[in-house]
Amino acid sequence: xxxxxxxxxxxxxxxxxxxxxxxHLMAIRDAFIAIMPITMVGSISVLLNVFVRDxxxxxxxxxxxxxxxxxxxxxxxxxxxxxxxxxxALAFAFAxxxxxAKAYHVNPIAGGVIAFSAVVTCMNQSAVFDLAxxxxxxxxxxxxQGLGVDAIAKEGVVSLSVSEWGYLGSAYTGATGLFTxxxxxxxxxxxxxxxxxxxxxxxxxxxxxxxxSQSFAAIIPGCVAIYVFAIVTQCCVAWGGMYPNELIxxxxxxxxxxxxxxxxxxxxxxxxxxxxxxxGLHGSNILDPFVLGVYTPALLEDLAYFEEHRTTxxxxxxxxxxxxAAYSQMGGAGVTLGLLIAIFVFSKRKDVRExxxxxxxxxxxxxxxxxxxxxxxxxNPIYFIPWLIVPPVCxxxxxxxxxxxxxxxxxxxxxxxxxAGIYAFLGTGGNLMAGLVSLLNLGISFLIWSPFxxxxxxxxxxE
Numbered sequence: 368x369x370x371x372x373x374x375x376x377x378x379x380x381x382x383x384x385x386x387x388x389x390x391h392l393m394a395i396r397d398a399f400i401a402i403m404p405i406t407m408v409g410s411i412s413v414l415l416n417v418f419v420r421d422x423x424x425x426x427x428x429x430x431x432x433x434x435x436x437x438x439x440x441x442x443x444x445x446x447x448x449x450x451x452x453x454x455x456a457l458a459f460a461f462a463x464x465x466x467x468a469k470a471y472h473v474n475p476i477a478g479g480v481i482a483f484s485a486v487v488t489c490m491n492q493s494a495v496f497d498l499a500x501x502x503x504x505x506x507x508x509x510x511x512q513g514l515g516v517d518a519i520a521k522e523g524v525v526s527l528s529v530s531e532w533g534y535l536g537s538a539y540t541g542a543t544g545l546f547t548x549x550x551x552x553x554x555x556x557x558x559x560x561x562x563x564x565x566x567x568x569x570x571x572x573x574x575x576x577x578x579x580s581q582s583f584a585a586i587i588p589g590c591v592a593i594y595v596f597a598i599v600t601q602c603c604v605a606w607g608g609m610y611p612n613e614l615i616x617x618x619x620x621x622x623x624x625x626x627x628x629x630x631x632x633x634x635x636x637x638x639x640x641x642x643x644x645x646x647g648l649h650g651s652n653i654l655d656p657f658v659l660g661v662y663t664p665a666l667l668e669d670l671a672y673f674e675e676h677r678t679t680x681x682x683x684x685x686x687x688x689x690x691x692a693a694y695s696q697m698g699g700a701g702v703t704l705g706l707l708i709a710i711f712v713f714s715k716r717k718d719v720r721e722x723x724x725x726x727x728x729x730x731x732x733x734x735x736x737x738x739x740x741x742x743x744x745x746x747n748p749i750y751f752i753p754w755l756i757v758p759p760v761c762x763x764x765x766x767x768x769x770x771x772x773x774x775x776x777x778x779x780x781x782x783x784x785x786x787a788g789i790y791a792f793l794g795t796g797g798n799l800m801a802g803l804v805s806l807l808n809l810g811i812s813f814l815i816w817s818p819f820x821x822x823x824x825x826x827x828x829x830e
Contacts, residue, residue, distance in 0.1 A: 391553065392656040394466035398552075399659035401462040402455060403780075406667065409451030410780035412444035413674055417779075417796045421677055448674060453537040455667060456544030460486040460552040467556035473563040477585035478556050484589075485555035485596045486548050489611040490539045539612050542667030546620040547612045549660060555592040562588035620664075624684070627661045630766050633686045637695050637758040644700050645754055647745045651700060662688035669778035679775035679796065686766060689777035689794045692733070693801070694765030695758040697787035697809050699735025702757045704787055705812025706738065706750075709820045716824060732784040753819050760815065761808040774801040 419437040427433070434441070461479040468478025538544065562568070568584040575583075596611070603611050626632055636658060643650030651658075666687035673679060698704025707730050710723040719742065726737040744750045768774045777794040785793065787809050792802035 390470045391467070394463060394470050395549065395553070395660060396652065396655040397466045398459055398463035399655070399663060401466070402458045405451040405458055406455065406663075406780045407782070409448050409455075410670065412447035412451070413670060414779050414793060414796065416441055416444045422797060452667060452670060452674075453541045455542055456540050456548040457483060457486065459545055460548040463549065463552040464556040464559075467553065468560060471560045471564065473560055474581045474585055477581065477589065478559055481559045481585070481589045481592050482552040482556045484593050486544075486551045487535070488593055488596045489547060489551055489600050490535060491610045491612070493534060537671070542664050542671060543616065543620075544612060545660075545664045545667070546623075547615045550615060550619075551596060551611070555596060558592040558595060559585070559588040562591060623661060624665060627665065628685050630763070630770070633690070633766055634759045634762050637691065637762045638755065640700055641755050641758055644739065645745060645751065647740075658688060658691070662686065662690075666776075666778055666780065669776050670780075673778055673796065679778070679798075682776050682778065685769050685776055687777050689779070689781060689790075690765065690769070691762070692781075692783055693777050693791035693794050694805055694808050695761040696733065697790075697805060697812070698730045699733050699738070700758070701735070701739075701744065701754050702761060702809065702812035703735040703738045703744075704730050705757065705809055706753075706816040706820070708809075708813050709816040713817055713820045714824060719820075719823065731786050733786075734784070749823050750819055753815050757812045757815050760811060764808055764811065765804055768800075768804050774798055774804055777801075 420434050420441050423431050423433045461483040463479075464482025465475045465479035467482075469475040539547070563584065567587055569586055571580040571583050600611055603609060603614055607614060609617070636654065640650035640654055643653055665684035666689055669682045669684050669687060672682050695702065698707065703726075707723050707727050710719055711727075714720050714723070722738065722741045726735065726741065729735070729737060739745055742750070744754055765774075769776055775795045775798055777791070779794050779796055781790050781794045783790075788802040788805045791805035792798065795801040
């Protein structure tokens with residue numbers, strides 16, 4: 368064990384620390400954190416409608432008294448959803464451009480605006496809608512087409528194809544467009560940054576106010592970055608028949624999201640977080656660029672699915688960003704809430720019990736640094752095995768429950784400080800079984816941690 372720990376300290380920790388401090392990964396992480404207020408408010412609006420519309424409708428039928436009385440609130444929540452979840456990709460593009468520019472110490476506002484513009488440049492500028500003609504019979508279709516009307520018949524209904532220019536669809540601006548926003552926002556921001564650092568700018572006299580001078584300085588880099596993606600968009604449409612958003616979603620986003628839904632992928636992420644934490648590195652922060660970049664879009668697409676279909680059946684993704692917090696991080700990384708309970712039940716060491724007493728109030732709300740560094744767990748061989756295996760085991764249990772259809776996926780963004788059971792209950796739109804699975808995992812963590820707490824007692828006696 369000592370040799371392994373020494374090797375990890377010499378070879379693994381420096382590489383992991385370097386990854387954790389990489390500018391672009393930190394910018395991606397901080398950009399996802401920056402849009403959390405609107406992801407949270409959008410999730411709150413959906414959750415409120417679950418309790419005032421969806422659950423009452425399922426219990427007492429459509430048009431019940433509670434839902435009718437809450438109709439104004441339901442509409443307000445719909446407005447909030449439209450102003451938050453459906454513009455996530457655009458908000459993220461600005462936040463990413465801002466963070467990239469800030470990391471390189473150039474005008475961050477201009478970086479955000481340029482990234483935002485570049486992402487919109489890549490979007491389909493028109494949309495086609497089928498307008499159903501209820502009073503037109505299928506037999507009249509040929510006559511309409513003979514008059515030059517773009518009419519079609521589908522399942523016995525005659526429809527007109529109506530095109531609209533300047534339309535921004537939620538497929539591009541919402542959660543589905545996050546991958547495009549990430550890629551285009553990152554590349555366009557770096558074009559802007561590199562040209563700024565190379566001083567390929569318009570230089571104004573010194574007596575010009577700084578705000579004006581900075582705006583003029585960003586003109587050339589911004590024009591180049593935006594024109595690059597305008598050209599890329601035109602090439603994609605001309606040669607591939609698809610816009611960059613659609614190409615990215617088809618060839619990159621869909622396969623990557625599919626891989627993330629594999630049970631072993633979810634378990635591996637849980638395991639890697641624990642490995643990093645054991646060596647004193649903030650595992651969640653280091654892996655956040657991947658976890659947030661892959662599992663957050665999954666959560667938001669599930670949320671959009673529920674808002675459209677009013678059901679959790681058939682949701683596109685099983686495992687989302689909130690699933691980790693709901694089922695395998697109760698009390699924080701390592702499910703240390705189970706460790707605290709085991710200490711109170713079995714530990715005879717005064718020093719350990721004192722740390723547990725001080726840590727318990729914060730542990731209830733998923734803050735566990737006092738346990739990790741106070742017990743300590745970091746580089747402590749006694750707790751090495753349970754620290755590594757508890758979250759993966761909890762992830763496996765919750766994944767099987769979700770994949771088996773016994774509980775819905777976590778599709779509502781919930782504050783990470785929510786206690787065990789409550790997080791899962793709210794994150795699944797008020798599913799009681801999900802809350803019980805979270806508590807089941809807490810019990811499993813207690814059973815795994817307990818033998819090692821008893822082992823710590825014996826080691827103290829031996830000393």
